[in-house]
Amino acid sequence: MVGRLKAISWRSPAEAMEKSYSRAALMEEYFRRAALWLDAYGDTKYWPFLDLAAIVDPAVRAEPAVIADIENFIDDASGSSYAMDSGAAAVQWAALTSTPGVQLRPLPDPFEPLLRLYERGGAGFRLTNGFIDFGMIMVPRGNWRMHLSPTPVVELNDEALDSLDERKWAEFNALADGSNQSTDHS
Numbered sequence: 001m002v003g004r005l006k007a008i009s010w011r012s013p014a015e016a017m018e019k020s021y022s023r024a025a026l027m028e029e030y031f032r033r034a035a036l037w038l039d040a041y042g043d044t045k046y047w048p049f050l051d052l053a054a055i056v057d058p059a060v061r062a063e064p065a066v067i068a069d070i071e072n073f074i075d076d077a078s079g080s081s082y083a084m085d086s087g088a089a090a091v092q093w094a095a096l097t098s099t100p101g102v103q104l105r106p107l108p109d110p111f112e113p114l115l116r117l118y119e120r121g122g123a124g125f126r127l128t129n130g131f132i133d134f135g136m137i138m139v140p141r142g143n144w145r146m147h148l149s150p151t152p153v154v155e156l157n158d159e160a161l162d163s164l165d166e167r168k169w170a171e172f173n174a175l176a177d178g179s180n181q182s183t184d185h186s
Helices: 002-006 013-018 020-041 052-056 064-078 081-097 112-119 158-180
Strands: 126-128 131-133 138-140
Touching: 002 064, 002 081, 002 112, 013 020, 020 052, 020 112, 020 138, 020 158, 052 081, 064 081, 081 112
Parallel strands: none
Antiparallel strands: 126 131, 131 138
16 A cells, blocks of 8 residues: 555646546545445544544554655655545555454445545645535535445546546536637627
């Protein structure tokens, strides 16, 4: 997990904008999956970027030096406290899921959508007035219960994510082109 986080290009604004629709859908999928885990294992006062491993099994923790290293790396690479917190939480999750004998409920990996989001343009988003702001696209943060759903938001493969971006940008461009055309035919 540490290697995967360190391989991310954390400051990629052009890629983040180009892939903003899929990134927004991936954030919604992260919210959905995190909500499933919270529903199964307990509530939290911290939302949305939280250490789910501590809720599921607080006895299993990653080495503090590993957590400090990844927090420092992501902070330097991205400048985003949200990315730093969620990256450390993903490392804690990897420690939990790789510990022999740990039995977890059969729920989808909560951090995979968030990792895919970061891999598609870094940490280019802000938390603004209860929304995750991707520039032109806003995802409501709300509380975790509002994201509780058995239905996935998006498939996590590159083909589906790229297709979503292509389709949504084509729709946006069609709307933009239509609004710039004059209706005066005299």
